[in-house]
Amino acid sequence: MTFQEIVARFKKGENLFDITIEKWMRIKESLLSLEEISELGPIIESARMGGAFCLEYQENCLICPIEKWCKDPQGTYQTIVKLMYMYAASGQKGYKEQALRHIEKFLEEMEECKEEFRRRLH
Numbered sequence: 001m002t003f004q005e006i007v008a009r010f011k012k013g014e015n016l017f018d019i020t021i022e023k024w025m026r027i028k029e030s031l032l033s034l035e036e037i038s039e040l041g042p043i044i045e046s047a048r049m050g051g052a053f054c055l056e057y058q059e060n061c062l063i064c065p066i067e068k069w070c071k072d073p074q075g076t077y078q079t080i081v082k083l084m085y086m087y088a089a090s091g092q093k094g095y096k097e098q099a100l101r102h103i104e105k106f107l108e109e110m111e112e113c114k115e116e117f118r119r120r121l122h
Contacts (some may be wrong), residue, residue, distance in 0.1 A: 001026050003049050010055045011063060015049045017114035019052035020066070028103045031084075031096065047081055065113060069106065076106045 009019050023046070030043045035117035047096045057064040061071055070077040080102045 001046065006050075006052055007055065008105070010052050014052075015058055015114075016052040017117070020108050021114070023051055024103055024107055028100060028107070031100060033101070035120070037088060037091050040084065044081065044084045044088065047084060055108055063077065066110070069109070073074065075111070076102055 005017055027043060027047050032041060053064050053066050062065045069075050072078065080099050083095045083099035083102065087099065
């Protein structure tokens with residue numbers, strides 16, 4: 001998912017969780033279908049790119065509902081990006097597999113967080 005796609009969907013008022021979940025589903029699918037290590041650059045770039053919550057909260061990360069996932073140096077997001085870089089540098093598939101597990105965990109947590117927000121709103 002390109003940043004332009006994220007911006008367009010954000011401007012349409014789409015659910016921030018839905019945009020984020022789709023972005024990371026696409027990253028996961030790209031990583032799963034990766035045939036050559038040289039194809040990893042755009043996947044890492046997509047992972048590092050800001051998302052819908054960044055557009056909504058801009059420089060107010062502390063009030064962002066997913067701040068704990070991306071700002072913590074030991075958090076899920078940082079771990080995924082580190083594992084992708086380690087895979088790119090070494091070619092060791094174990095790093096790819098770990099990144100995929102963390103992405104899956106992140107997606108599950110995003111779904112749970114989305115449901116929690118829904119409950120709070122109703």
